[in-house]
Amino acid sequence: MTEATSTSASALPNPISAVRSRLATQSGSRRALLLMAPLIAFELLIFVIPFAILLRISFAAPSSDGVYHEGTWSLEAYQQVFASDLIWSVLGYSFFLGVVVTVLSVAIGLFYAYAIWRSSGVVKSLLLFSVVLPLLTTLVIRTYAFDPLLVPAGLVPGTAGVVVAQLYIVLPYAVLAIYSVMATTDWHVVEAARDLGASRPRSVLEVVVPQVMPGIIVAAVVSFAWSVGAYAAPELLSNSITFAIYVEGLMLSDMSYPTAAALSVVMLGLMSGCIAAIFGVLNRFGGDFELA
Amino acid sequence: MTSNLHRETVETVAFRAGYLALFALMVVPLLVVIATSFSDGARIAFPPENLSLTWYVEFFDSIRWLEAFTSSIIVGVGTAALATLLGVLGAFGQEFDDSSLGSVVAPLVLIPLLIPPVILGITLLMYFNEGGLRGSYVSIILAHTLWATPLVYFVMRSVFSRFDWQQLDAAHDLGAGPVQSFVHVVLPNVKHGVFVGALLAFIISLQEFVMALFLSTSTTQTIPVLAWTELRQAMDPMVSVVSTFLILISLGALALAVIATNLEWVSKQLS
Incomplete structure (x- = not known):
């Protein structure tokens, strides 16, 4: 009995510490994500999406009034x-x-x-x-x-x-x-x-x-x-x-x-x-x- | 032996002459600009014929220049605030990151610096046209932040890499929450870096003009944009006066940054 408790007690720290460290890294990367989120959102909104739009407009049909025809696909440009x-x-x-x-x-x-x-x-x-x-x-x-x-x-x-x-x-x-x-x-x-x-x-x-x-x-x-x-x-x-x-x-x-x-x-x-x-x-x- | 010595002397002299000439080439153009600001003529001339403060008086009487000055300060402060917030948080988050996210963020933040400002200007003009932000201060601030953030971000990466993270663990063990420990433990240790990063962001915004040229209107144009338009029309010494002010502001900012750290460190951060 005593032997059993002592073994389980000595066996306990390992899984617990494993769980704890996993929890720690999880909260670590979640915290990392949270902290980097504004930066990533900014780069997406002001850099990635505008360039996607630029790419899209480059494939639009030029319009006689200058700008472009929305929703058209063309290689004219x-x-x-x-x-x-x-x-x-x-x-x-x-x-x-x-x-x-x-x-x-x-x-x-x-x-x-x-x-x-x-x-x-x-x-x-x-x-x-x-x-x-x-x-x-x-x-x-x-x-x-x-x-x-x-x-x-x-x-x-x-x-x-x-x-x-x-x-x-x-x-x-x-x-x-x-x-x-x-x-x-x-x-x-x-x-x-x-x-x-x-x-x-x-x-x-x-x-x-x-x-x-x-x-x-x-x-x-x-x-x-x-x-x-x-x-x-x-x-x-x-x-x-x-x-x-x-x-x-x-x-x-x-x-x-x-x-x-x-x-x-x-x-x-x-x-x-x-x-x-x-x-x-x-x-x-x-x-x-x-x-x- | 003597010929060898002779050659070394020639090499040394050539080396010194070389870098002194380059030193002069780097500094003289700016001194010439400053000198021409003190002329009293209607057109820029070097050397100025008579020294006077005529154009300085003119500057303080000119509503257009003062408005442009205000715009520059608004955009600069806005850019510095936004870029510092994004850059400091992003670089701090990177320290906890063990996923592959960080390896995507660094190049993503860096790439805008390598894209010609004309292309960025065109792209953002098309984008802001759709969003109805065209011509507003916000559009210029967002564009400048695209260039200022990488500087703050990489300054802070290098600052955080020297921070002793055990201090943060200690704060946690003593029961401090994440925000509390950031404000009381991390921030005091990195405040010089944050300050220098914000100054760099401000200077970047103050001097950028191609994106601002595309995105501003006559009510939101910044000093470099107005200087550019003026240069294309009249070559009067007003541009030199404004340039002198900008050079002085930048020198002041540099002095502040150097007091906070040192010149060599600041120089390295700029590259």
């Missing part, structure tokens, strides 16, 4: 997009701009991040400050600072001016993305490479670059995504038409919603392809990159 030479040249120019700015932004960003990493004290604070200050300034001002009227030397208007202004817009993000990874890197590894006879540029290229590859990937993706969709710099500083300027005209002047929606969908598709390619190519050099 996509046909218009794919058949238009103008649209393809606009997209071509946007991607050209995106690639040029991305390459420059990553190269210069890497150099500047390295300079911040290697400096110390007041110099380091000043360099960081020079990156954060433009970041906190509105895009309108950052673009307008490059207006020919403000540049005494007479910045060449046109594509070169647009590239410089757009670079000024994305470079701070590139520098910070690379720097935040670089700051966690061990300097001794670079020293070891130098002790073994590597020159300074070579030690940076072969030791530092692979280690900060996650930062480089973020820098490249952000620079690319924002330059491909550039609006302010090309509009203010050149006569060239980018995707953003063209689609704004479709939407606000022509009021052709289905075409604007279809072009946006095509653009998002092309951009996703390019961003996947950036991930794919750069990952081979650095490996192990996880989103967030």
Whole structure:
């Protein structure tokens, strides 16, 4: 009898603790769900559903009065997009701009991040400050600072001016993305490479670059995504038409919603392809990159 | 040996010259903008011919600019409040999460940052047209929150990852309810992070203009939108005056954030 109670008593804690821990994790994930619910609801209502509607409108028949015929299904908008030479040249120019700015932004960003990493004290604070200050300034001002009227030397208007202004817009993000990874890197590894006879540029290229590859990937993706969709710099500083300027005209002047929606969908598709390619190519050099 | 030393000196000089030139390129454009705000001419010119505060006086007499300023503050505060609420709760919830939900939430929150603002503007304009929210402050606040939330969310993820969760268990063992323990145990430990997150959200909203351009009307337009329209019409120094104010506000916000934490940490959070 005593033996039986003692065994049942000693057997008791196990199932109970199992139940308790299961209860705890259950209430844990329920609490997690409850806390994340507002965020998820927001993303669904303001991001997922609007894009579903955009997709739907891109398949609606364009209407003569501008907007679109509700409840119709048609591929006309996509046909218009794919058949238009103008649209393809606009997209071509946007991607050209995106690639040029991305390459420059990553190269210069890497150099500047390295300079911040290697400096110390007041110099380091000043360099960081020079990156954060433009970041906190509105895009309108950052673009307008490059207006020919403000540049005494007479910045060449046109594509070169647009590239410089757009670079000024994305470079701070590139520098910070690379720097935040670089700051966690061990300097001794670079020293070891130098002790073994590597020159300074070579030690940076072969030791530092692979280690900060996650930062480089973020820098490249952000620079690319924002330059491909550039609006302010090309509009203010050149006569060239980018995707953003063209689609704004479709939407606000022509009021052709289905075409604007279809072009946006095509653009998002092309951009996703390019961003996947950036991930794919750069990952081979650095490996192990996880989103967030 | 000497040639090696020589090469290293050249490298060092080139390296310093390189980053000093970049430093100048980052800061000078903004200084030029500030300098032109003190001119008295009708058109923007650099260097300004005569220094005066004419355009500052003009700013405080201009109802349009003051209204735009009010709109910017309303939208900024609204965005900061909403994004902070969503981001802090979401990141906090993530800490208890053992399902696969969290791995969906993080990319979902992040993706809007990578979508060109023109596409977001078009999409939300079509959406709000159907919902009848077009042109209201609410529509701009919701759009800006889409960009501000990821910043708050990732700042808070990094803050919560350093929080000692045993403190929360201790509070539970002492009988504190979930809300009580959050307010008394968690919040005091992460308040700097919450503050910095809210400031970042405010700044993001203050400077965003493409989405605002699509979603605002003449009564709800924010400062960057009005500055943009003005730039397209007249190149008078008013835009420089407004820019100077915006730069000063951002500097003030940055100073507050740095006092609460430190520059290096804030810089990392921005990326």
